[in-house]
Amino acid sequence: MIRIKFQQSLDELKERLLVMAGLVEQAIQRSTEAYSSRDAGLCELVRLSEPAINRMEREIDQLALDLLAMEQPMAVDLRFILAVIRINADLERVGDQAVNIAGRVVDLGTQPHVDLPVDIPRLALLAAAMVRKALQAFIEGDAEMAQAVLLLDDQVDDLNRDAFRSLGNLIKESPDLAPQALNALIISRNLERVGDHATNIAEDVIFWVRGADVRHHSMEAD
Amino acid sequence: MGVDIRVENLNAWYGAVHTLHDVNLRIPANHATALIGPSGCGKSTFVRCLNRMHETNPAARAEGKVMMGDVDIFKDATPVEIRRRVGMVFQRPNPFPTMSIYDNVASGLKLNGFRNKRVLDEVVERSLRQAALWDEVKDDLKKKSGASISGGQQQRLCIARALAVDPEVLLMDEPASALDPVSTAKIEDLIFKLKSQYTIVIVTHNMQQAARVAENTGFFLMGKLVEFAATTKIFTNPSDKRTEDYITGRFG
Ligand SMILES: Nc1ncnc2c1ncn2[C@@H]1O[C@H](COP(=O)(O)OP(=O)(O)OP(=O)(O)O)[C@@H](O)[C@H]1O
């Protein structure tokens, strides 16, 4: 009894989650590229990807649910399926963040261009790298790589905090620039959330591989 | 009330075949403990050692120590005394086929010399109620034979028979594997109710069953106890790779 069909289903689940992850990564990339180029077309593409991401999320959930009900998975298999369900939800919300960012970029496009004291591309790069790395850890079942993602989150948080400070000051000093500054501020916050979701994904990978629930540990350490 | 069972360096043989190797564990009182493992790994041998039934096979032998509460079952008690303290239920219901339902339940007591009809009536009713069978058979107690009721009812009758002598430990060797899901659920409900008063050890091939009824689970492999831990631990995050391979179905 080596449960060939079940193992194939687990592989399929992983496969589908990676396709979903591809869509989500693309959406994040496009929305931040759109920020740099103020490209409304890219923003539209991001918006259009949302239904597909949502559909994939539902399909993956259904497949995972079927496996739970029909195969009664145990131990590492059970943890894997739970991890997939949670990663799936986090990916979907990363997709939402991309859509939010695209919305802000569209709004920015209607406002006079100004140089803002915030390095959004750098923050975006970091947040996207966290997602990428967390997914890589998932693909390879590598808890140590996942652990490394957790460390990156502090950098993202720091950058976001810097953005709040400098953009806040800008709004005080030049209230006429407040609309642009607010958009950038919201984008910064969106990217910070992307980092949080990547952190969740990394924690789910660790839970799957090691069987230890590491969620909320950073809170305890604070 | 149940008693703790402490097993130390238990070894068992059938002739020259060494079937249990240095088993050590503590089975807590008033809880259900599940034993799982592939066919032939020694689960039945293990539970049969706990009521000294293993030794009834002339070719068989056991060594080591089994403490039931304060009693060293190999030293301080005869097999008959142990059978009184330890009830056993088998995979296939084995009521006495020609005896009435009443006599099936009362058989243990009668064997021990009880004759008082009022006491026997009381014990029979209490045991059948405990086994959740009373309502189904109360009108046919002396009319129907042990063999004339359904398999699921027969298994509960065997449980009633085991409970009638007021044991401390209840050993169940795949008690539901020959039963349909409804009868199985009844047996599991029964285990759930009984475990506050008895020490229950249940052998099962049904992992979900172990997960549903038992607080602790032991995994046997080739005569060795590989892992013994809280059931939730065994089924979500076992420590031993062999346990994981077995429960996830990656074996062989
Ligand atoms: N009466 C017997 N005579 C000789 N060998 C026996 C006897 N009963 C069991 N054995 C051997 O002892 C070993 C353990 O058997 P046991 O019945 O304890 O396994 P088990 O875990 O209960 O298996 P199953 O899940 O199939 O009931 C096996 O190798 C078996 O062949």
Ligand SMILES: [Mg+2]
């Ligand atoms: Mg057996």
